[in-house]
Amino acid sequence: MxxxxxxxxxxxxxxxxxxxxxxxxxxxxxxxxxxxxxxxxxxxxxxxxxxxxxxxxxxxxxxxxxxxxxxxxxxxxxxxxxxxxxxxxxxxxxxxxxxxxxxxxxxxxxxxxxxxxxxxxxxxxxxxxxxxxxxxxxxxxxxxxxxxxxxxxxxxxxxxxxxxxxxxxxxxxxxxxxxxxxxxxxxxxxxxxQRQKNKNAYSSIIKVAQQKGKHVKKKETNGDADTNEIDELLREQFPDLKRWMESDGDLYKQALNLRKENFQQSFSEVHRVHKLLELGKSVCKVAVKDVSVGTGFVLFDTFILTSAHYFKGSVHENKLKENVDVFAIFDYEDPETETNFYYFRAKDTFIDFDADLDYAVLELNPEGSNPTLQKRAQNIKVPPGLISKFGSLPDNEWVAKKLSFDTMESK
Structure with missing residues (x-):
């Protein structure tokens, strides 16, 4: 008043x-x-x-x-x-x-x-x-x-x-x-x-890709919270995805040592283990420019799952605020980080965002970029998602409808 x-x-x-x-x-x-x-x-x-x-x-x-x-x-x-x-x-x-x-x-x-x-x-x-x-x-x-x-x-x-x-x-x-x-x-x-040394805007992306280097996953899992804070509800809805996410860190090697019954049932065959290793490419670094850096995962098509707390102060009514840029960076663990990584810009509107449960689902623009311009945008694709690799869609009615609708819309 x-x-x-x-x-x-x-x-x-x-x-x-x-x-x-x-x-x-x-x-x-x-x-x-x-x-x-x-x-x-x-x-x-x-x-x-x-x-x-x-x-x-x-x-x-x-x-x-x-x-x-x-x-x-x-x-x-x-x-x-x-x-x-x-x-x-x-x-x-x-x-x-x-x-x-x-x-x-x-x-x-x-x-x-x-x-x-x-x-x-x-x-x-x-x-x-x-x-x-x-x-x-x-x-x-x-x-x-x-x-x-x-x-x-x-x-x-x-x-x-x-x-x-x-x-x-x-x-x-x-x-x-x-x-x-x-x-x-x-x-x-x-x-x-700030003086723009590189007018094509790649310099700031390179800095983000270099930040934490190839230890970004280990730091987040061995630290106090980040991956553990991914909301429990979403983990319950995606039980197989949960186990895969919890193996984050020494992801590829640890996958071979997991002994949970359901995991063994799904991935006992060698070729499936190879597929799991290949899915490591679906891990990305989510960079909220000038705000934070964290980890994300490709769900399917051009949709990624990440933590809502990375966007603190950058969201208004389910949309990114003006001048807030978000990038999903892939292959950033390569030793030749400055030349080999590639990235996609996220769209302004969230597919879903829940601060209480600490999860966010974003859609990426389909055209990717590489700093050296050695790869053409049309040849840079978002890596394969996880949903189709871990079984059928979850039972949760909202998630099932949401993912099914967005899948049809994207075709």
């Missing part, structure tokens, strides 16, 4: 007109919502919300604010100037078109982004519409507790593919985008980008 408050500010509809209209607020709301309470608004403004620019301050403190800026963060008697542009300035998230959960000013950090970018920004536009550059700064807000990256992504005026960035307060004071906004109130920054 919105916290009650009372204050007032003023609005001008043009820099060239002297009239200032007073707005009285008796409850927190979005600034554009407050401005729209004026009867004259529709007469003065005839463009979509996404094409509106709002100016706050003057001189060295001149800046623009987002249309969803909390009015509780505007000083008493502040004068705002509102105008229209011909192109979209701001992509407004649906939640920001309403005023639920607007807080008092002390709950926010308000900071400023210079219109002039910092290091390694000359070749890239930072803003959705350069009309905002008529002001010295873009004023950004964020609830205390969220990251700088989240604040800029939610703002709507910055480009969607900003990627990893840093904020420089001066040459020696840097704030990474993964830091929280709590201590940034009233500070002024320039955006600094």
């Amino acid at each position: 919105a916290e009650p408050h009372e204050h007032q500010f003023k609005v001008k509809f043009s820099q060239h007109h002297a009239e200032e209209y007073t707005i009285y607020c008796d409850q927190p709301c979005r600034v554009l919502e407050a401005i729209k309470t004026l009867d004259i608004y529709e007469e003065k403004i005839n463009c979509a919300d996404e094409k509106i620019i709002i100016q706050m301050g003057k001189g060295d403190n001149e800046c623009s604010i987002a249309t969803h800026f909390p009015c509780s963060c505007i000083e008493d008697n502040e004068v705002l100037t509102i105008s229209c542009t011909s192109e979209i300035v701001e992509e407004v998230q649906p939640d920001f078109k309403r005023s639920e959960n607007i807080c008092t000013k002390d709950r926010y950090s308000i900071f400023y982004i210079d219109k002039v970018g910092g290091k390694d920004t000359k070749s890239k536009d930072l803003f959705r519409n350069n009309a905002v550059k008529q002001f010295k700064y873009l004023c950004v807000y964020g609830e205390k507790g969220i990251t700088v990256e989240d604040a800029l992504n939610r703002d709507g005026r910055f480009i969607d593919d900003l990627g990893y960035f840093k904020l420089s307060e001066n040459e020696n004071t840097i704030t990474e985008c993964t830091q929280k906004v709590n201590k940034m109130d009233n500070k002024k920054f320039k955006i600094c980008l």
Whole structure:
């Protein structure tokens, strides 16, 4: 519920007109919502919300604010100037078109982004519409507790593919985008980008493939949790897959030593053991760029199973958040990691995602890539899945229907 408050500010509809209209607020709301309470608004403004620019301050403190800026963060008697542009300035998230959960000013950090970018920004536009550059700064807000990256992504005026960035307060004071906004109130920054040494984007993938090297599986099984945390429900639904997953680590050698009755029944023949060894190729490294790295398994076709906790903070309503890239990397244990591994980008929407049970099912784009470009995309295939190798589909009604439907859709 919105916290009650009372204050007032003023609005001008043009820099060239002297009239200032007073707005009285008796409850927190979005600034554009407050401005729209004026009867004259529709007469003065005839463009979509996404094409509106709002100016706050003057001189060295001149800046623009987002249309969803909390009015509780505007000083008493502040004068705002509102105008229209011909192109979209701001992509407004649906939640920001309403005023639920607007807080008092002390709950926010308000900071400023210079219109002039910092290091390694000359070749890239930072803003959705350069009309905002008529002001010295873009004023950004964020609830205390969220990251700088989240604040800029939610703002709507910055480009969607900003990627990893840093904020420089001066040459020696840097704030990474993964830091929280709590201590940034009233500070002024320039955006600094990472220099892209390899414009085809393979360099970051190579780093992920090299990370942990060929010991990634051993570390996860000999460590405390990762493979043990794969949800128990999914293991119950896929009993044979469970045993195969639990053999993760020295997978190929341990497969020969397993003595469980059901396993022996299914894999007693030599040729089946060979098939199991071949299925080792279905293990992949799941890389959530700039967030985490873990293990995944091909279920069937282009669908992989992995752990939900790898995506912490990167998921919204069963979809990856904007600018979150996920890759499935195969053959990363080869000694020639830098040249022989190949990878597939995951699609944005999860087939299924359950944070409580800690599992996620993703679909991979069918076209793979190899850093050296020695393999053509059409010749790089997702390795064979596990479901068909371990018997029939599980009895669980939802899983059976889900997998059957997606299989038919993929044909």
